[in-house]
Amino acid sequence: xxxxxxxxxxxxxxxxxxxxxxxxxxxxxxxxxxxxxxxxxxxxxxxxxxxxxxxxxxxxxxxxxxxxxxxxxxxxxxxxxxxxxxxxxxxxxxxxxxxxxxxxxxxxxxxxxxxxxxxxxxxxxxxxxxxxxxxxxxxxxxxxxxxxxxxxxxxxxxxxxxxxxxxxxxxxxxxxxxxxxxxxxxxxxxxxxxxxxxxxxxxxxxxxxxxxxxxxxxxxxxxxxxxxxxxxxxxxxxxxxxxxxxxxxxxxxxxxxxxxxxxxxxxxxxxxxxxxxxxxxxxxxxxxxxxxxxxxxxxxxxxxxxxxxxxxxxxxxxxxxxxxxxxxxxxxxxxxxxxxxxxxxxxxxxxxxxxxxxxxxxxxxxxxxxxxxxxxxxxxxxxxxxxxxxxxxxxxxxxxxxxxxxxxxxxxxxxxxxxxxxxxxxxxxxxxx
Numbered sequence: 001x002x003x004x005x006x007x008x009x010x011x012x013x014x015x016x017x018x019x020x021x022x023x024x025x026x027x028x029x030x031x032x033x034x035x036x037x038x039x040x041x042x043x044x045x046x047x048x049x050x051x052x053x054x055x056x057x058x059x060x061x062x063x064x065x066x067x068x069x070x071x072x073x074x075x076x077x078x079x080x081x082x083x084x085x086x087x088x089x090x091x092x093x094x095x096x097x098x099x100x101x102x103x104x105x106x107x108x109x110x111x112x113x114x115x116x117x118x119x120x121x122x123x124x125x126x127x128x129x130x131x132x133x134x135x136x137x138x139x140x141x142x143x144x145x146x147x148x149x150x151x152x153x154x155x156x157x158x159x160x161x162x163x164x165x166x167x168x169x170x171x172x173x174x175x176x177x178x179x180x181x182x183x184x185x186x187x188x189x190x191x192x193x194x195x196x197x198x199x200x201x202x203x204x205x206x207x208x209x210x211x212x213x214x215x216x217x218x219x220x221x222x223x224x225x226x227x228x229x230x231x232x233x234x235x236x237x238x239x240x241x242x243x244x245x246x247x248x249x250x251x252x253x254x255x256x257x258x259x260x261x262x263x264x265x266x267x268x269x270x271x272x273x274x275x276x277x278x279x280x281x282x283x284x285x286x287x288x289x290x291x292x293x294x295x296x297x298x299x300x301x302x303x304x305x306x307x308x309x310x311x312x313x314x315x316x317x318x319x320x321x322x323x324x325x326x327x328x329x330x331x332x333x334x335x336x337x338x339x340x341x342x343x344x345x346x347x348x349x350x351x352x353x354x355x356x357x358x359x360x361x362x363x364x365x366x367x368x369x370x371x372x373x374x375x376x377x378x379x380x381x382x383x384x385x386x387x388x389x390x391x392x393x394x395x396x397x398x399x400x401x402x403x404x405x406x407x408x409x410x411x412x413x414x415x416x417x418x419x420x421x422x423x424x425x426x427x428x429x430x431x432x433x
Contacts, residue, residue, distance in 0.1 A: 027297055027322060028349050028361050029159075030273075033075040034117045034135045036428035040370015040384035041328030042342030045291025047279035048223060048232035052119040053430065055133040055167060057277060058221040058234035059179030062121035064171030065129040070120040073382065073428030077140075079110045081420030083357050083395065085149040090411050092198055097412070101200070102147035106357075109154075111141040126171075131181075133165040138187070138272070150357030151194040151204065152401060152411055157358075162186045165219060176224055183217040187241055196401055196409050197253050205252040209266065211245025221277075230281045238274040238301045242267065256407070267308035270317075271301040273349075289330045291342065297322045299349035319349040328368070336374040343367050348393075356397035360417040364390045372430075382428040390420035 033039055034056040038046045046057035052069045054061035062069070083106040089097040121131035138161040144154050167181030189212065195205035221234025247263040279293035299319040306314045328342020344366040350359055370384030395415035402408050 027324065027346050028299065028319070028359070029138050030297070031077075031115060031137050031139065033077070033115050033424065033426060034073075034133070034137070035071065035119075036073040036075070036370065036382035036384050036426040037071075037340075037372065037430075039075065039386055039424065039426045040342070040368055040372075040382070041291055041330065041340040042326050042344040042366050042368035042386065043324075044293050044326035044328035044342040044344065045279050045281045045289075047221060047234045047277045047293060048230045048281045048291070049279075050223075050230075051430075052121040052131060052133070055119045055121065055131050055181075056117075056135055056165065057279075058223065058232050059131065059165075059167035059181040059219055060169050060177040060221045060223045060232065060234070061179070062129040062131045062167065063169035063177030063179055063223070064127055065121055065123045066126065068120070068122045068433040069430070070118070070433070071382075071428060071430045072118040073116070073426055075115040075117070075424060075426040077113050077115060077422060077424050079112070079420075079422040080108055081110075081360070081390065082107050082418045083109060083144075083148075083150060083360055083415060084418055085415050087414040088149055088412065089414075090152075090196060090409060092196065092200065092409055093407050098200065100149045100152075100411075102149055102151065103145050104149055106144050106148045106150055109142050109144050109148075109150075109360075111143060113140055115139060128168070128170050131167045131169070133163075133167070133181075135163045135165070136161055137163055144357075146194070146204075149415070152196060153193060153356050153358045153399070153413075155192040155194060155206070157191040158189065160188045167219070175226060176222065178220075178222045180220040181218065183219060183236070183239065185215050185217070185239060185241075186212070187215065187243060188212040189243060189245075195249070195252060197251075198255060198407060202253050203251065205250060205256070205260075207247065207249045209245065209247050211243030211266065211268065213241065213243045215239050215241045228283055232277075232279045234275075234277045236275040236277070238271045238298065240269060240271050242269040268305055269308070270305045273301055273319075273321075274298040287332045291326075291328045291330065293324075293326045295324045297324070297349065302349070318351060318354055320351060322347045322349040326366075338372045339369075340371065341369045352394060352396070354397050355393065355395055356399065356413050357395050357415060360393075360395060360420070362391045362393035362417055362420065364388055370426075378432050380430050382426075382430060384424075384426045386422075386424040386426075388422040388424065390417070390422075392419075393417050 119133040169179030217239035324346035326344035
């Protein structure tokens with residue numbers, strides 16, 4: 001029974017792999033920085049724009065392309081924030097509730113990171129084009145100190161994903177473009193957290209879960225356009241992820257010492273959310289274009305982490321659907337220089353009363369500015385900068401180590417996320433061929 005519960009607790013901690021990225025920039029564990037151009041206008045018109053830079057959001061973006069198009073970008077994410085304890089307590093077997101010891105304020109637990117992205121589109125004829133986008137939508141590293149008050153939820157977490165999206169698009173008529181693509185996604189992850197021994201005088205134990213896997217989804221969309229406006233709609237499917245790996249438990253002492261072991265062939269599955277995206281671009285003049293975009297993130301699909309045999313259990317997560325709204329503009333200062341800016345508001349899918357230090361996510365505002373400079377007829381440069389401001393929020397989920405066993409150890413979390421923000425800098429280039 002203890003063996004099963006240990007694995008359950010470890011798989012539950014896998015939420016940290018995906019949830020803590022929320023403080024880094026985007027919604028929960030989704031990173032949206034797949035284009036420098038998009039970041040410059042705060043992701044306000046991507047499903048309605050054209051070219052390889054918009055391929056991630058809408059494969060119809062390359063329909064009717066008349067020449068080859070490629071983009072490459074690198075985004076530096078610099079997150080800051082404090083995860084503060086306001087009275088979290090733990091109750092070991094046969095003892096009263098007692099305060100969590102150790103570091104009471106964990107500052108900047110999410111590491112700085114660089115997010116690469118690239119895409120290419122090639123026309124096959126005057127109406128049909130094929131493309132390929134390679135992105136990393138869920139990648140980050142978090143480090144809590146070994147004595148952090150949050151250590152029983154998260155210690156070190158590292159996640160790498162690579163999403164490969166081959167696409168095809170057709171200009172069906174002079175005003176309608178349609179497209180579709182597959183999302184082939186590789187995930188590699190490792191995470192660890194502390195385990196409380198039965199006596200507070202003993203050092204903590206530790207568990208580490210590692211896993212990886214390949215998973216599949218799809219994207220489809222269309223664009224309607226004329227000389228004044230382009231309206232785009234796309235849908236990115238939910239993806240069921242299955243990670244296979246191993247769990248190592250160490251450092252347990254006394255009556256728990258016999259549970260130190262390595263469990264191979266551990267498996268956990270969960271869903272990342274579908275996205276329904278609608279966007280518009282409106283040509284106010286030959287210089288000014290206004291952009292708007294709304295996204296519905298169907299996070300309710302992430303209702304649980306499900307563990308395969310021999311555990312055969314489900315860990316509730318109970319995320320809710322969320323959304324983002326963005327507006328912005330592109331202004332052609334000259335034929336070779338374009339300035340852009342935008343603002344985006346997004347809500348968190350995490351719920352009050354069910355949020356813990358592994359998932360310190362909250363509603364946020366994203367302010368972006370950027371520019372493109374056309375160096376010559378074929379090659380151009382893109383730059384952008386974003387400031388993301390997160391609302392302070394509660395960290396207040398009740399958990400238990402060794403749940404369902406005689407040594408069940410409840411942890412009543414009472415904390416806050418404070419002063420969370422991120423500076424995001426992106427640089428890229430685009431080429432026509």
